[in-house]
Amino acid sequence: MSSRTPRDGAPTIRDVAARAGVATATVSNVLTGRRSVGADKQRLVLEAVAALGYRPNHLAASLRRQQTRTIGIVVPDITNPFFTAIVRRIEEVAGAADYESVLVDCNESTVREGARLRALLARMIDGLIVAPTEDDLAAHAPLLPRLPSSVLIDRGFGTAGFDTVAADNNDAAWRGCRHLLELGHRDIALLASARELSNIRDRIAGYQRALAEAGCGGRARVVLGGHGVESSRAAIEQELRRADRPTAVFAVTYPATLGAVKAIRALDLACPDDVSLLGFDESDWMTVLRPYVSTILQPSELIADRAWQLISARLARSAAPFEHVRLPCMLAVRESTKPPPADAAARRHARRTEARHIKGRMIA
Amino acid sequence: MSSRTPRDGAPTIRDVAARAGVATATVSNVLTGRRSVGADKQRLVLEAVAALGYRPNHLAASLRRQQTRTIGIVVPDITNPFFTAIVRRIEEVAGAADYESVLVDCNESTVREGARLRALLARMIDGLIVAPTEDDLAAHAPLLPRLPSSVLIDRGFGTAGFDTVAADNNDAAWRGCRHLLELGHRDIALLASARELSNIRDRIAGYQRALAEAGCGGRARVVLGGHGVESSRAAIEQELRRADRPTAVFAVTYPATLGAVKAIRALDLACPDDVSLLGFDESDWMTVLRPYVSTILQPSELIADRAWQLISARLARSAAPFEHVRLPCMLAVRESTKPPPADAAARRHARRTEARHIKGRMIA
DNA sequence: CGTTAGTGCAAAAACGATTTGCTCGCAAGC
DNA sequence: GCTTGCGAGCAAATCGTTTTTGCACTAACG
Numbered sequence: 120m121s122s123r124t125p126r127d128g129a130p131t132i133r134d135v136a137a138r139a140g141v142a143t144a145t146v147s148n149v150l151t152g153r154r155s156v157g158a159d160k161q162r163l164v165l166e167a168v169a170a171l172g173y174r175p176n177h178l179a180a181s182l183r184r185q186q187t188r189t190i191g192i193v194v195p196d197i198t199n200p201f202f203t204a205i206v207r208r209i210e211e212v213a214g215a216a217d218y219e220s221v222l223v224d225c226n227e228s229t230v231r232e233g234a235r236l237r238a239l240l241a242r243m244i245d246g247l248i249v250a251p252t253e254d255d256l257a258a259h260a261p262l263l264p265r266l267p268s269s270v271l272i273d274r275g276f277g278t279a280g281f282d283t284v285a286a287d288n289n290d291a292a293w294r295g296c297r298h299l300l301e302l303g304h305r306d307i308a309l310l311a312s313a314r315e316l317s318n319i320r321d322r323i324a325g326y327q328r329a330l331a332e333a334g335c336g337g338r339a340r341v342v343l344g345g346h347g348v349e350s351s352r353a354a355i356e357q358e359l360r361r362a363d364r365p366t367a368v369f370a371v372t373y374p375a376t377l378g379a380v381k382a383i384r385a386l387d388l389a390c391p392d393d394v395s396l397l398g399f400d401e402s403d404w405m406t407v408l409r410p411y412v413s414t415i416l417q418p419s420e421l422i423a424d425r426a427w428q429l430i431s432a433r434l435a436r437s438a439a440p441f442e443h444v445r446l447p448c449m450l451a452v453r454e455s456t457k458p459p460p461a462d463a464a465a466r467r468h469a470r471r472t473e474a475r476h477i478k479g480r481m482i483a
Numbered sequence: 484m485s486s487r488t489p490r491d492g493a494p495t496i497r498d499v500a501a502r503a504g505v506a507t508a509t510v511s512n513v514l515t516g517r518r519s520v521g522a523d524k525q526r527l528v529l530e531a532v533a534a535l536g537y538r539p540n541h542l543a544a545s546l547r548r549q550q551t552r553t554i555g556i557v558v559p560d561i562t563n564p565f566f567t568a569i570v571r572r573i574e575e576v577a578g579a580a581d582y583e584s585v586l587v588d589c590n591e592s593t594v595r596e597g598a599r600l601r602a603l604l605a606r607m608i609d610g611l612i613v614a615p616t617e618d619d620l621a622a623h624a625p626l627l628p629r630l631p632s633s634v635l636i637d638r639g640f641g642t643a644g645f646d647t648v649a650a651d652n653n654d655a656a657w658r659g660c661r662h663l664l665e666l667g668h669r670d671i672a673l674l675a676s677a678r679e680l681s682n683i684r685d686r687i688a689g690y691q692r693a694l695a696e697a698g699c700g701g702r703a704r705v706v707l708g709g710h711g712v713e714s715s716r717a718a719i720e721q722e723l724r725r726a727d728r729p730t731a732v733f734a735v736t737y738p739a740t741l742g743a744v745k746a747i748r749a750l751d752l753a754c755p756d757d758v759s760l761l762g763f764d765e766s767d768w769m770t771v772l773r774p775y776v777s778t779i780l781q782p783s784e785l786i787a788d789r790a791w792q793l794i795s796a797r798l799a800r801s802a803a804p805f806e807h808v809r810l811p812c813m814l815a816v817r818e819s820t821k822p823p824p825a826d827a828a829a830r831r832h833a834r835r836t837e838a839r840h841i842k843g844r845m846i847a
Numbered sequence: 848c849g850t851t852a853g854t855g856c857a858a859a860a861a862c863g864a865t866t867t868g869c870t871c872g873c874a875a876g877c
Numbered sequence: 878g879c880t881t882g883c884g885a886g887c888a889a890a891t892c893g894t895t896t897t898t899g900c901a902c903t904a905a906c907g
Contacts, residue, residue: 129629131893142857147895157855174629177605178546179893182862187542189585189606197571200562207561207588214587214599219606221553222586223578224571235578241541242553242583265493265538348767380771403712404768407744495863506887511865518866521885543863546892 130171139167150175181243190430191239193223193232193249196346199373201400201419202250205272208423209248216431218245225252227346233259240265246430251275254315268433270426274318276443282429284444286417288318291448292325292371295397295415298450299367300333303458304395308340308365310355310375322371322399340365344375351378352385359386359394366394366459371415373400380412391457398455410454418446494535503531514539545607554794555603557587557596557613560710563737565764565783566614569636572787573612580795582609589616591710597623604629610794615639618679632797634790638682640807646793648808650781652682655812656689656735659761659779662814663731664697667822668759672704672729674719674739686735686763704729708739715742716749723750723758730758730823735779737764744776755821762819774818782810 136143141160148154149164156164167173181187192209194202210220223239225232229252236259239247247269254277256263263278271283292309299307309326311319327339342358344351351374358365359382368383370376376398383390390396390410398405398414405412425444432439500507505524512518513528520528531537545551556573558566574584587603589596593616600623603611611633618641620627627642635647656673663671673690675683691703706722708715715738722729723746732747734740740762747754754760754774762769762778769776789808796803 129893132895133893143894144858144896145856148855151895153896155854160855172625174605176546176607176893178542178551178607179862180895182540182542182546182864182893183895185862192586197561197574198564198567203562203567206586210561210586210588211590214602217602219585219602221583222556222570222574224574226575238578238581238583241538243540243542261536377767377771384771402766402768403741404766404772407741407748408768408772496865497863507864508866508888509886512886515865518886519884524886540863543892544865546863546894547865549892 129176130173132173132175134171135164135167135173138171139163185243186245186434187243188217189219189221189242189244190246190248191221191223191244193225193236193239193247193251195225195227195232195250195252197222197224199400200402201273201373201417204419205250205423205426208420209427212424212427227252229253229258233262236262240267245434246270248272248426248430249275254278254317254320256281268430270429270433272422272426274316276317280441282433282442282444284422284426284429285318285446286422286448287445288321288448289325289328290445291415291417291450292322292369293329294325294448294450295369295371296326296329297333298413298452299369299395299397299456300329300335302367302395302456304365304367305335305338305459306340306363306365307338307367307369308342308355308358310342310344310351310358310368310370310372310379312346312351312372312375313343319371326369326371344378346372346374348374348378348381351375352381353378355379356382356385359383359388364394367397367456368394369397371399373398373402376400376412376414377402380408391455392460395457395459396455401451412455413453414451416449416451418448421446493540494537496537496539498535499528499531499537502535503527549607550609550798551607552581553583553585553606553608554610554612555585555587555608557589557600557603557611557615559589559591559596559614559616561586561588563764564766565637565737565781568783569614569787569790572784573791576788576791580791591616593617593622597626600626604631609798610634612636612790612794613639618642618681618684620645632794634793634797636786636790638680640681644805646797646806646808648786648790648793649682649810650786650812651809652685652812653689653692654809655779655781655814656686656733657693658689658812658814659733659735660690660693661697662777662816663733663759663761663820664693664699666731666759666820668729668731669699669702669823670704670727670729671702671731671733672706672719672722674706674708674715674722674732674734674736674743676710676715676736676739677707683735690733690735708736708742710736710738712738712742712745715739716745717742719743720746720749723747723752728758731761731820732758733761735763737762737766740764740776740778741766744772755819756824759821759823760819765815776819777817778815780813780815782812785810 132143132146135146145156145160146164148156149161190213192206197203197206213220223235232252246267249271250273254275256275256278269281271281273285276283323341330336330339342354344354355368368379370379379396388394396412398412401414401416496507496510500510509520509524510528513520513525554577556570561567561570577584587599596616610631614637618639620639620642633645635645637649640647687705694700694703706718708718732743734743743760752758760776762776765778765780
């Protein structure tokens with residue numbers, strides 16, 4: 120009956136207008152509420168909409184309005200519960216604001232990140248929340264001018280020109296390290312992934328700061344284990360095999376934490392009797408693991424919330440100066456961190472006096 | 484210089500055409516390769532594209548072509564590693580085929596699922612891969628006619644008219660239960676989430692089938708613990724508190740598995756000495772948990788791959804009859820399943836004779 | 848009583864691509 | 878030599894909305 124009822128079946132705004140006997144503009148106004156419409160026409164339109172089961176084509180609206188109500192979420196590894204939680208939360212709050220989220224998992228690969236970012240930008244997404252695989256987004260320089268309003272989360276803060284949201288990594292690592300120092304540890308190995316990430320750099324810095332304040336600035340042992348569980352395990356296992364093995368391991372990454380647990384298991388070391396372990400992030404399974412590992416908890420949901428807030432503001436054309444949010448972490452002291460074994464203290468003492476003996480006045 | 488160089492900066496196909504001195508149709512033909520274009524014009528267009536840094540607006544193309552090269556992925560809980568793996572894989576293979584994935588996490592809520600599905604459909608996505616929160620998609624009946632080519636994964640196979648991909652749940656549960664039976668267990672509790680899900684129903688059926696084959700059809704104990712870890716823990720804990728507690732627990736869900744571990748811990752039962760545990764799905768953390776829990780491994784990546792294949796075919800307008808793929812699971816026997824304790828056998832014997840005594844000939 | 852402001856509606860112009868005809872040469876076939 | 882066919886290229890229509898513009902009509906104000 121109406122001018123066009125093609126096989127794809129979806130009625131258009133014109134069908135509605137025709138059926139209601141009004142202009143398409145009126146239908147649009149009724150539906151969007153941008154301009155007032157007389158009560159009678161309003162009723163006619165609504166009836167026609169209901170009768171036809173009309174649902175506006177979001178694509179056409181997006182094209183016209185030049186905004187898609189879609190954001191991109193780019194993470195290096197959705198398998199990491201820290202990112203899983205963030206993705207989940209962002210999807211939730213964005214969805215509540217009627218924004219769709221398109222997901223990209225780059226698998227910690229910069230080239231994949233570039234390719235997928237390119238594809239994303241062609242879609243005219245309105246905003247982007249990204250945890251980059253590298254610290255310098257300039258790796259994707261040709262894309263940068265095209266970037267919609269974006270928020271960087273967790274890492275990659277080497278590139279200026281974005282809002283950023285992250286845990287207060289420096290403080291978190293500082294507090295974690297202090298906790299170990301207060302227990303009496305002096306040989307604390309830090310197990311991190313890679314120095315190219317701003318969050319990791321901050322964590323290393325916090326660790327070193329705590330060490331320096333305790334007068335052990337020279338004892339920093341930073342072990343780089345890469346992004347995976349296995350590479351982390353291998354790296355820290357090697358460190359734990361040494362005669363002067365650390366009395367405590369501070370793993371500052373989720374995979375590193377699991378890697379450290381595995382290494383300690385593999386070497387048949389007792390935790391925390393032989394070696395203390397402090398981790399980063401959390402898995403439900405930790406609650407049933409003995410010892411229940413002490414860990415630093417990042418406020419992942421808060422990070423997601425703030426990221427969404429910032430993107431929201433930018434979407435509303437805010438031209439406020441870039442914000443750099445740092446959220447405090449929680450140190451959860453559980454069972455895996457205890458004072459170092461007595462013989463370790465003795466060993467340390469021996470080594471120290473020996474060193475004094477050798478280097479003589481040089482330490483003074 | 485060109486007719487329009489607005490502040491949003493993005494050059495359009497018209498800008499390219501103007502600069503190259505050709506019609507927009509020619510630019511389109513060069514870029515899409517649908518029709519042949521003379522070598523000279525081709526060069527001109529390509530130069531103009533490069534000079535302007537032109538990137539086609541995917542939105543406009545989608546509107547015209549009536550396809551967005553976007554699929555939706557709807558899962559009940561992305562926090563569950565089974566779904567995390569699937570989402571990750573689908574995003575990967577879809578991305579490789581230049582499809583974007585928009586993610587929806589329904590948090591096991593049907594109303595949220597409906598709302599988000601509605602929003603998704605308005606976007607003209609080309610395909611949908613969904614693991615529904617309920618068995619019957621008819622809960623969202625008004626949406627059904629609008630559904631693009633969709634594949635159901637894991638569950639919700641109560642609704643006809645879709646391709647489906649899942650683990651062979653019946654067989655998996657059968658094999659799991661047989662494993663426990665062969666170890667000598669006769670009191671095996673099945674910890675599941677809810678009967679409304681086809682996958683759960685299949686698992687229950689497989690469990691019951693194995694029991695029946697072993698002649699213990701009457702001993703089925705199905706415990707329903709809901710979707711969460713805590714509710715599962717509470718449910719199975721209650722069961723384990725009973726005097727005639729089961730000698731083995733078969734948790735057929737990822738959260739149920741963790742819940743069962745927690746319950747066993749909470750009751751201070753020894754696993755597998757007091758009670759055996761067989762789980763479903765897997766977490767990296769299991770490898771460091773003692774006992775290393777035996778479990779059923781679903782082929783999540785294969786499920787994702789097959790789902791994408793099916794969607795792919797439908798996107799290419801295949802009108803083949805609906806396919807129902809069932810993929811075999813792997814039973815990983817590790818440390819948490821052992822023969823039942825001797826006294827349990829004794830108890831069982833006692834109970835049986837007692838029952839005989841009471842019921843007399845009735846059993847015969 | 849004339850002017851202004853305000854309201855409600857229809858028509859038309861975006862949005863930025865793809866696709867459909869149509870024209871124009873030019874070469875091959877009869 | 879005339880027609881047929883084909884490859885190239887262009888103008889215009891199209892996808893389905895939103896938004897602007899212009900018109901007609903009413904109410905209020907000077």
